[in-house]
Amino acid sequence: xxxxxxxxxxxxxxxxxxxxxxxxxxxxxxxxxxxxxxxxxxxxxxxxxxxxxxxxxxxxxxxxxxxxxxxxxxxxxxxxxxxxxxxxxxxxxxxxxxxxxxxxxxxxxxxxxxxxxx
Amino acid sequence: xxxxxxxxxxxxxxxxxxxxxxxxxxxxxxxxxxxxxxxxxxxxxxxxxxxxxxxxxxxxxxxxxxxxxxxxxxxxxxxxxxxxxxxxxxxxxxxxxxxxxxxxxxxxxxxx
Numbered sequence: 516x517x518x519x520x521x522x523x524x525x526x527x528x529x530x531x532x533x534x535x536x537x538x539x540x541x542x543x544x545x546x547x548x549x550x551x552x553x554x555x556x557x558x559x560x561x562x563x564x565x566x567x568x569x570x571x572x573x574x575x576x577x578x579x580x581x582x583x584x585x586x587x588x589x590x591x592x593x594x595x596x597x598x599x600x601x602x603x604x605x606x607x608x609x610x611x612x613x614x615x616x617x618x619x620x621x622x623x624x625x626x627x628x629x630x631x632x633x
Numbered sequence: 634x635x636x637x638x639x640x641x642x643x644x645x646x647x648x649x650x651x652x653x654x655x656x657x658x659x660x661x662x663x664x665x666x667x668x669x670x671x672x673x674x675x676x677x678x679x680x681x682x683x684x685x686x687x688x689x690x691x692x693x694x695x696x697x698x699x700x701x702x703x704x705x706x707x708x709x710x711x712x713x714x715x716x717x718x719x720x721x722x723x724x725x726x727x728x729x730x731x732x733x734x735x736x737x738x739x740x741x742x743x744x745x
Contacts, residue, residue, distance in 0.1 A: 623675030
């Protein structure tokens with residue numbers, strides 16, 4: 516079975532610190548997709564990034580960056596110079612094939628609560 | 634585009650009552666799904682649909698029914714509410730099974 520582990524339940528940092536959120540996954544699929552979603556205190560789920568298993572290039576988007584390493588089955592997320600508005604729950608997710616139909620489901624990690632203090 | 638919409642935003646039920654959570658999307662997405670979010674457990678898949686007329690069970694389907702008569706709508710029915718169904722419910726949609734899923738705002742359900 517596929518599995519996503521976010522070992523950090525909660526992280527607290529002071530504004531302007533860099534912070535890395537860890538994500539480790541397990542899958543037998545050779546083709547899979549990894550995602551990060553942000554859930555701010557308002558409750559909605561905001562898509563941040565999608566990465567397929569064949570693309571191991573790191574991604575940078577403003578203050579956000581992602582490090583995908585197949586060798587260690589990890590897809591870590593770093594926020595540089597954190598801000599109070601980054602306070603949220605962050606979920607890592609893995610797409611799992613559904614053989615019967617051409618569908619997939621997302622297997623989510625338990626989430627990491629990030630608190631950024633001013 | 635409104636994206637993915639869900640109604641109601643909040644609901645309180647008594648044990649044994651039934652109700653339908655509504656989900657609609659205006660992006661012409663084929664794939665739609667329902668998840669529930671419980672503290673410390675991430676989100677878990679309840680039911681999904683790969684197109685109108687086609688639905689299947691996810692990880693935690695017991696106590697829930699779905700149908701998909703149109704591309705736009707994917708309602709979730711609670712047959713006989715139980716306190717264990719107290720949760721936040723999210724609907725999501727995507728073009729296909731492998732594409733990014735976009736989520737609705739959620740419905741917070743409390744069963745007393």
